[in-house]
Amino acid sequence: MPNVIDYVTQYATDVVQGNILASEKNIKTCQRHLTDMNNKALNYHFDVDRANHVINFLEMLPDPKSGKALGLAGFQKFIAGSLYGWVSDEGYRRFTKAYLSMSRKNGKTLLIAGLSLYELIMGDEPTNERLIGLSANSREQAGIAFDMTKAQIESIRVKSKAIKSITKITDSRKEIFNTTDRSKIKAVSNEASNLEGYQFSFAIIDEYHEAKNKKMYETLRRGQVLLNNPTLIIISTAGEDLNGPMYQEYEYINKLLNKDAVNDNYFIYCAEQDTEDEAYYSDTWIKSNPLLELEDIKDVLIRNIEAEVKEGTDSSGLHGILVKNFNMWRQASTESYLDFMDWKKNETDFDIKYSKTYIGLDLSRADDLTAVSFIHLDEVNQEYYVTSHSFVATKGGLKSKIERDFIDYEQLQREGYCTITDLQSGIINSNQVLDYMERYITENKLDVQAICYDPHAIHGFIAEIERRNWRYELIEIRQGAMTLSNPVIDFRLKVINEQIKHHKNTLLDIAVKNAIAKVTNDSVMIEKKMHREKIDPIMATIFAYVIASEHEWQKKKVRLPIIF
Known part of the structure; x- marks a missing residue:
């Protein structure tokens, strides 16, 4: 019997040992995984087979642009495998909530589209009528995640008669159905009338830094209280609203990673530069742009970021670049009394x-x-x-x-x-x-x-x-x-x-x-x-x-x- 590869633990080990450069927060996240693997008092265990099942599914998905199967980077395997591999003795997911943050153009929308499809097709809790929510602050942003998910399922439907026979797409309502168990993916925006009454077993809030209040988060979470195996994923780049709910979450994950608070059910992956000075050193950019791990796109990604850094240095400054390209929180107003x-x-x-x-x-x-x-x-x-x-x-x-x-x-x-x-x-x-x-x-x-x-x-x-x-x-x-x-x-x-x-x-x-x-x-x-x-x-x-x-x-x- 061939040895089973544990992609999640391998990535965590490489980060902690310095083989893969990562932000201070992600080093702590990886160390948490390694520590928990040997924590007999923890009420959860890591199931490599469950982790690899979701990883293998995601790697079979076609890239909507090229039609070729997606090859996941190590950090993407770590995220997906952690979310599904850590389980209770009853088989329920350990992580009912996740915070995923990285710079733009690092494949986060493609990742959440894949996870949504996995939950639609492979999910089993509840057995029937699972509701997967793709939510965002605006209809437009929710539509972006939905369109990516739709493009992926359409690519699969072309190649697989079996998947085509059990799925259905309704463009007008932004819904994708699994007709065998009446489960569906639905795109929703930050409107109470659009969210209240739904019980999303698996929900994603995209670009949460744009949210002005916690209404969307609280409505989604409130709908999950009676479920055995709910998941709510916050995914976003950093932003400029330091009084907004996303920054409040950012401060909370700091507490968790520094062990000033305890929450065994919260998964964290935060790719960011640790200091502003690192913006000038491309060999550190993988901290906030983890997709640089892939050699075939590394040169293109670095070249594009270098152009933006040079333009910012020569003209408007690095403020916006630090936020979007290096995933660092910064105040919106240049008139602010104090930084x-x-x-x-x-x-x-x-x-x-x-x-x-x-x-x-x-x-x-x-x-x-x-x-x-x-x-x-x-x-x-x-x-x-x-x-x-x-x-x-x-x-x-x-x-x-x-x-x-x-x-x-x-x-x-x-x-x-x-x-x-x-x-x-x-x-x-x-x-x-x-x-x-x-x-x-x-x-x-x-x-x-x-x-x-x-x-x-x-x-x-x-x-x-x-x-x-x-x-x-x-x-x-x-x-x-x-x-x-x-x-x-x-x-x-x-x-x-x-x-x-x-x-x-x-x-x-x-x-x-x-x-x-x-x-x-x-x-x-x-x-x-x-x-x-x-x-x-x-x-x-x-x-x-x-x-x-x-x-x-x-x-x-x-x-x-x-x-x-």
Whole structure:
């Protein structure tokens, strides 16, 4: 009996050993596979025969353009084999969800078309009436995946009378049927009326970076809750909306791969460049363009990417190229106050106890957030460390506010990043804000230097602060370029120079992404593009920084040499 080739484990081994260059995330994914192969406590095992069955099926599919059988690259075998090879003792797929991301023109649409056809023709759970969904944010994008799938099945139908006899295509409704068990592939777009009521056993969301909310994802997932063997695959290049649901998934897979969270049912394949500098070195491009593994298309792919890099370098810059050609997340607006990647790299933990602290208050009463930020001084390293907390008004209803802002305040309250008002009127409860400040100061034994506030809506707070007998200096931060421009500029420079650190805080991150720099007569002010966008936490931070930046650091003691 010939030896069975384990394509999945071979690819994982080659990546981990460095024989195939891969992104840091995919190295961790491959290491996870190898570790799990020897994990006796895991409730799943890897079935090589199941993995090879889907791989062999995909390699029999014809390329719609040439008509020749597709030869899969190693990474494609790894993805397909992992999705179907890892199973429970009952034979159900381990991975009920997958995140697949790579640069454009790397065969992702062809791969999902093949997986959809495999599920239509070879699937067995449920036995009858399997519904395979090809979904996207727009009808046009969903149509692209469907047309690729249709082209493949039409090529098969020409060559196989058996497949032709059991399949049927309905162009008008974007459906492909398996007539023997009444299963079908259906293309759907991000419209509630188009999705609700369907129970997709196997669903794919294509180009998820374009989604503005999680409606499509949640509707598809909700329809799978009663199924034994569901799968939902998110597949996309990176994008520019750092507040969108795809980027939220990107942050979550980071947690999983770094072992800060555990989810045994989530498969991850994320091909990306690890640094911007790698964009100039073609020998690293396989990290984000895994199709470069195939020698017969390597030269063409590199030549085309090189042309785009040169054009970007000479004219518009590498921003769009980093996103599409190298699968790196970048902010959409060139007007952004802070580059979010600069901000994110400064996320760290810091012992705030006993620190000298400046407090910033950005107040609201009804619609915006009220935010309180603390700038703690690290006098040893002469750095600033930011913590923050927000308070959420609910006038007009919390649910509608969540939907309008695209922010799940209830979840963020559970995670400790915000407090939802307890007043029936829905306005901010000043006592909740001041109670939080008092508790935070006391618990951490903070040496408060000043409370810096925006005079808007402060009147109720000032009276309550005086009633509490606080002895902290209260400093009004006047709104305008004369007061704020220089601190705004300096704060940005110190973030770039890694002198301003901050704790993890989802709402503060959102504010940084939303903050736009408005330049007028050499002065810089912060604003937002849309009313619903929240920048209050970063504004509270800036108010504190106006005064914190004037702090005179203790001079470091220099030990003089002893002269004999």
